[in-house]
Amino acid sequence: MSERxxxxxxxxxxxxxxxxxxxxxxxxxxxxxxxxxxKALKDGPKTVPEIAKATGLSKDxxxxxxxxxxxxxxxxxxxxxxxGYFRYRLVEG
Amino acid sequence: xxxxxxxxxxxxxxxxxxxxxxLVVGGxxxxxxxxxxxxxxxxxxxxxxxxxxxxxxxxxxxxxxPTLDCASCxxxxxxxxxxxxxxxxxxxxxxxxxIRKLSESDFQARILVKPRFVEDDCTGCGQCEKVCPVVVxxxxxxxxxxxxxxxxxFDTAVPKKALIDLDHCIFCGQCERTCPVGAVNFLQxxxxxxxxxxxxxxxxxxxxxxxxxxxxxxxGKFKNVITAMQMDRLLAPTRPFNAVLRPSDGKEPSSIAFxxxxxxxxxxxxxxxxxxxxxxYSVKQAQLLMGAxxxxxxxxYYMDIRAFGKGFEEFYxxxxxxxxxxxxxxxxxxxxxxxxxxxxWYEDIENGGRISKAVHDLVVLSVGLKPNSEIVEVFxxxxxxxxxxxxxxxxxxNVNPVETSIKGVFAAGCVLGPKDIPxxxxxxxxxxxxxxxxxxxxxx
Numbered sequence: 001m002s003e004r005x006x007x008x009x010x011x012x013x014x015x016x017x018x019x020x021x022x023x024x025x026x027x028x029x030x031x032x033x034x035x036x037x038x039k040a041l042k043d044g045p046k047t048v049p050e051i052a053k054a055t056g057l058s059k060d061x062x063x064x065x066x067x068x069x070x071x072x073x074x075x076x077x078x079x080x081x082x083x084g085y086f087r088y089r090l091v092e093g
Numbered sequence: 094x095x096x097x098x099x100x101x102x103x104x105x106x107x108x109x110x111x112x113x114x115x116l117v118v119g120g121x122x123x124x125x126x127x128x129x130x131x132x133x134x135x136x137x138x139x140x141x142x143x144x145x146x147x148x149x150x151x152x153x154x155x156x157x158x159p160t161l162d163c164a165s166c167x168x169x170x171x172x173x174x175x176x177x178x179x180x181x182x183x184x185x186x187x188x189x190x191x192i193r194k195l196s197e198s199d200f201q202a203r204i205l206v207k208p209r210f211v212e213d214d215c216t217g218c219g220q221c222e223k224v225c226p227v228v229v230x231x232x233x234x235x236x237x238x239x240x241x242x243x244x245x246x247f248d249t250a251v252p253k254k255a256l257i258d259l260d261h262c263i264f265c266g267q268c269e270r271t272c273p274v275g276a277v278n279f280l281q282x283x284x285x286x287x288x289x290x291x292x293x294x295x296x297x298x299x300x301x302x303x304x305x306x307x308x309x310x311x312x313g314k315f316k317n318v319i320t321a322m323q324m325d326r327l328l329a330p331t332r333p334f335n336a337v338l339r340p341s342d343g344k345e346p347s348s349i350a351f352x353x354x355x356x357x358x359x360x361x362x363x364x365x366x367x368x369x370x371x372x373x374y375s376v377k378q379a380q381l382l383m384g385a386x387x388x389x390x391x392x393x394y395y396m397d398i399r400a401f402g403k404g405f406e407e408f409y410x411x412x413x414x415x416x417x418x419x420x421x422x423x424x425x426x427x428x429x430x431x432x433x434x435x436x437x438w439y440e441d442i443e444n445g446g447r448i449s450k451a452v453h454d455l456v457v458l459s460v461g462l463k464p465n466s467e468i469v470e471v472f473x474x475x476x477x478x479x480x481x482x483x484x485x486x487x488x489x490x491n492v493n494p495v496e497t498s499i500k501g502v503f504a505a506g507c508v509l510g511p512k513d514i515p516x517x518x519x520x521x522x523x524x525x526x527x528x529x530x531x532x533x534x535x536x537x
Contacts, residue, residue, distance in 0.1 A: 007269060007279040010280060011279040015099070015100075019264055023263050026228065027227045027263055030226075060341045063343040064237075066343070067333055067334055071239075071333070077336075085342070086336065086338070
């Protein structure tokens with residue numbers, strides 16, 4: 001088991017592979033956006049425009065990450081407002 | 094060169110002692126149907142699919158027209174069947190590199206089996222996905238949401254095994270440390286399997302027309318201009334959003350426009366032909382949208398409605414009766430407003446052909462089909478012919494529609510030309526029968 005766990009290290013050592021700058025930036029940005037969304041939702045469910053107002057991020061980027069977070073069970077939809085926007089809340093636990 | 098390409102360069106060649114009766118290339122509905130028909134007749138089939146799961150495009154659809162049956166409910170049993178049939182060997186995430194005809198009913202094929210970096214012990218639990226820190230656009234949702242670099246293609250993928258997208262991996266090892274069965278293995282190597290087959294069946298299907306080329310429509314620039322395939326995803330049970338919402342801000346749309354013949358019947362894009370399915374899938378989506386969003390207006394901009402198949406005209410009339418508006422006129426260009434709505438400029442043919450404009454908050458481009466026929470390049474020695482638009486050429490469309498320019502190589506489905514699902518399944522059955530007749534004729 002311990003040998004299996006080290007296969008990524010072995011691959012890096014053998015092939016000299018390093019994470020590309022683009023992939024590190026992808027990771028950094030998604031973490032930044034998802035952390036900001038999570039923080040904005042801590043004080044209650046919000047719509048995409050409300051999250052945009054709270055975070056200063058663009059609505060399309062928020063929505064894209066919100067739907068990704070929905071796929072992985074981090075957020076879930078709440079009620080829809082009169083303008084046709086769903087509110088989203090953090091999944092407890 | 095990407096990381097995966099560097100690794101694939103080091104593929105190890107292996108000669109398989111087993112030979113097969115038929116090599117089927119493509120695991121969509123055509124390839125699956127033909128494989129099952131042949132396997133049921135007792136022939137040994139090698140089915141090769143380039144994606145990490147079989148299913149093709151049909152699985153991604155919401156419902157089929159005109160019956161409105163659930164597309165994934167029809168396709169998932171076939172996906173499972175090809176993976177369990179004793180006469181079918183399935184290679185997913187694999188590519189045919191070369192096919193060489195050695196003599197009549199004797200072909201040699203080289204197949205690249207790519208490493209998933211996850212062993213078969215994988216239970217598909219998805220723990221690796223949860224901890225992977227890299228998010229990239231999900232191909233199976235046409236980029237509408239993200240997936241991780243360690244991922245399972247979709248919930249009912251066959252095989253339901255994870256894989257690591259090495260081109261986006263940061264080699265943090267979180268997936269490996271988390272996997273409860275120790276299935277992640279970054280040391281897997283690609284292999285090239287060399288096999289002998291007696292016949293070949295091409296079922297590589299179609300690609301969507303690259304509608305970015307029609308710059309007047311703003312696809313890729315305006316967030317609320319989407320393709321009909323993306324709309325089908327939004328309407329599917331496995332949809333990427335929690336409801337039908339527009340991508341720019343998650344708002345429920347109240348006025349949806351369909352632009353028919355986007356990339357079809359358009360000489361400016363060098364695609365003069367009708368894609369045959371766009372009218373009916375748009376009528377289908379219009380009906381589904383009116384069910385999902387009862388208060389929304391749905392407008393279809395069209396040149397002609399081609400409702401030629403069984404039940405199609407009734408299906409079209411049903412959409413009209415439900416309240417879908419049909420406007421005869423070609424859309425010239427689309428502009429975006431400050432609040433992400435879209436202004437469509439069009440020729441209003443039924444009102445004297447004047448230039449009119451209309452505002453919608455979501456626009457669906459009913460994108461046409463183009464052939465996925467690069468497979469011709471793997472044939473060595475003999476030429477697998479294509480027509481002037483790139484579809485595989487039938488030996489004789491009237492009497493031998495599924496035979497190709499190479500004896501012993503057959504084709505079925507959209508790689509021969511655009512067609513709907515029932516016609517594809519029918520053609521797959523015909524191809525299976527022709528393959529069987531060929532194999533019986535040439536003998537063992």
